[in-house]
Amino acid sequence: MHIGKSYRLGEFIAWTRRRLAILLLLSVLPVVLHQLAGWHWLALPWVLVAVLGAASSFIVGFKNAQTYGRTVEAQQVWTAIAAASRYWSLICRDFPTQAGHAAPLLQRHLAWLTALRFQLRRPRPWETAAVGADLAYRAGRFRVPEQDSALEMELGRHLAPPELATVMQARNKAALLLGLQSAAIRELYTRQLLVVLHHTEMQKTLRELVDQQARAERLKNFPYPRQYAIVNRIFVWTFAALLPFGLVGEFARLAAGAQGPVAAVLPWLAAPASLLVSWLYVSLDQVGASTENPFEGGANDVPITRICQVLAHELREMAGETDLPPLARPEGAIIL
Numbered sequence: 608m609h610i611g612k613s614y615r616l617g618e619f620i621a622w623t624r625r626r627l628a629i630l631l632l633l634s635v636l637p638v639v640l641h642q643l644a645g646w647h648w649l650a651l652p653w654v655l656v657a658v659l660g661a662a663s664s665f666i667v668g669f670k671n672a673q674t675y676g677r678t679v680e681a682q683q684v685w686t687a688i689a690a691a692s693r694y695w696s697l698i699c700r701d702f703p704t705q706a707g708h709a710a711p712l713l714q715r716h717l718a719w720l721t722a723l724r725f726q727l728r729r730p731r732p733w734e735t736a737a738v739g740a741d742l743a744y745r746a747g748r749f750r751v752p753e754q755d756s757a758l759e760m761e762l763g764r765h766l767a768p769p770e771l772a773t774v775m776q777a778r779n780k781a782a783l784l785l786g787l788q789s790a791a792i793r794e795l796y797t798r799q800l801l802v803v804l805h806h807t808e809m810q811k812t813l814r815e816l817v818d819q820q821a822r823a824e825r826l827k828n829f830p831y832p833r834q835y836a837i838v839n840r841i842f843v844w845t846f847a848a849l850l851p852f853g854l855v856g857e858f859a860r861l862a863a864g865a866q867g868p869v870a871a872v873l874p875w876l877a878a879p880a881s882l883l884v885s886w887l888y889v890s891l892d893q894v895g896a897s898t899e900n901p902f903e904g905g906a907n908d909v910p911i912t913r914i915c916q917v918l919a920h921e922l923r924e925m926a927g928e929t930d931l932p933p934l935a936r937p938e939g940a941i942i943l
Contacts, residue, residue, distance in 0.1 A: 608910045611940035619890070622744050626889050627882075630847055634881040637851040641859070642874055650856030656849050660888075663846040666839050667891045674831055674899035681901035681909045684822045691815045692716065692918050696925040698812065702805040703795060713922055715788055718765040719816070720915045722780040725761070727823060727902035727911060728753040733830045735896050736905035744906060749941040751904040752912045781820055789813055823902070831899040843892045847885035854881050910942045 620627065640646045699712040728751065735741050745751075758780075763771055770787065777783040789810065796806040830836075854877040861873050901909045920934055 608908060608942055609906060609940055610937065610942055622740050623890050623893060625740055626893065627886060630882055630885050630889060633848050634851045634878045638855050638875060638878045641855045649852055651849060651852040653853045653857055656853030659846045659849060663842045663888055666842050667888060670835065670839050671891060671895040674895045677826055678898055678901045678909065681826050684819050685909055685911055685914050688819045689914060689918055691812055693921065695812050696922040698809055700926060702809065703800050705800055708795060708800060709926060712788065712791060713926055714765040715784055717919050717922065718762050719781055719784040720918060721761045722784055723820060724911045724915050725753050725758045726781055727827050728904050734900045734903040736903040741897055741905050748939055749943065751943060785813055785817055827902050839892060843888050847889055850885050851877055851881035906941050908943055912943045
């Protein structure tokens with residue numbers, strides 16, 4: 608997540624530079640052929656291009672609204688996880704009738720947060736953070752913590768070796784950890800260290816964590832529909848390719864009514880005009896693609912690693928620990 612005021616224009620241009628180079632070629636070539644080769648038949652009716660542009664704008668707007676909605680939902684999921692985690696810390700501290708039983712429950716919960724964020728950061732074929740412009744932007748600006756450390760080592764900070772070995776064998780490690788939590792509080796209830804109402808409340812909190820994990824997994828494993836994604840790309844790039852063929856005819860007609868140097872220059876202005884308009888459309892499409900997967904490890908991710916670090920700090924404070932290291936300061940304007 609970008610925590611600065613905004614992206615700089617230079618950053619945005621650098622991020623879109625590959626598409627910008629293609630658009631420059633698409634914008635200049637028709638104008639050169641029209642003016643120097645005399646291929647005036649290349650000019651397309653402006654109505655055709657305008658209709659295609661209107662259709663493309665609707666499609667781009669629809670996609671960006673949907674992808675932004677996915678990011679908002681991801682933020683809501685992790686807000687709910689943060690709230691449930693704080694409540695879990697409180698009831699683990701206050702509900703057992705004997706002291707000493709809160710620490711294992713809290714450590715296992717921190718392990719669950721760790722396993723969940725690692726699962727959500729696993730790459731998927733449709734994600735863009737590790738390819739192309741997004742990967743080039745990430746180089747030298749920020750790093751993805753889940754790619755720099757091993758899950759087993761991170762879980763080892765919170766779990767005993769026997770439990771760690773069990774968890775590492777599971778396919779869905781986060782789900783297994785919630786199952787271990789349920790078994791642990793059932794044992795406390797069986798040993799009469801939890802009253803029935805407290806046991807029920809703790810199970811309800813686990814149910815909330817299960818629900819939020821399922822919502823996060825849905826956002827991770829079910830992308831923006833691929834059929835809409837390909838239609839969006841086809842429309843945008845078709846419009847970008849045809850736009851200079853429509854504009855060159857319009858600028859040529861304007862030049863026919865002008866005189867002197869203005870008449871000579873006007874047709875060539877179709878190239879920069881086409882480049883600017885098509886770049887706006889293509890950039891919006893690229894923004895939507897970089898927003899649709901909120902856990903992929905990109906610059907526009909929901910900062911689940913930072914959220915987990917803050918929660919770990921807070922939960923340890925609630926447990927009574929006082930010798931806590933300060934939270935790491937973000938490097939640059941991107942936090943993950």
